[in-house]
Amino acid sequence: MFQVSHIHHIAIICSNYEVSKHFYTQILGFPIINETYREARQSYKLDLVITDNQQIELFSFPSPPARPSRPEAQGLRHLAFAVKDLEACIHHLNSQDVPTEDIRLDELTGKRFTFFADPDGLPLELYEE
Known part of the structure; x- marks a missing residue:
């Protein structure tokens, strides 16, 4: 049987890493678990604590496409x-x-x-x- 205990993480791709990092850590106050720069992808990955067993993964990628619409686009x-x-x-x-x-x-x-x-x-x- 398929059993889930909780949501482990939510992944978010941002357009401006420093602005989003400030927003999620300084304004919303989520503590940093780990911050990694992945040279091959030219991408940051920032792991943030929501609760003991839930996280936000904040990613940056070069030129990510914009979200189609707010908030009734298909998907999350x-x-x-x-x-x-x-x-x-x-x-x-x-x-x-x-x-x-x-x-x-x-x-x-x-x-x-x-x-x-x-x-x-x-x-x-x-x-x-």
Whole structure:
């Protein structure tokens, strides 16, 4: 039987490595596990901690194609982070000049959430636990 215990990592390809590295480590505060430059690919790979068993892999590649559209393109729609205090997270993002959408209510769960974007426009969600 196929059994999954958790999502190990989310892989993101960015257009500007230094800008995205700053965003994910300094603004969102994800600690760095490892940073590797792969000369043959002219590519950085930055491993970041989300939780004890979940990571973000941030990649840079020369001239990656742009995302087709936001967020209803086929494929991964968005990445959601569970948070305890939605207002505190929104305040932090806004204080770092990261705009957030208005708070919405999930009609199915009754939970509050909002969206914001990374430096490449990747839709990210804060979902209040």
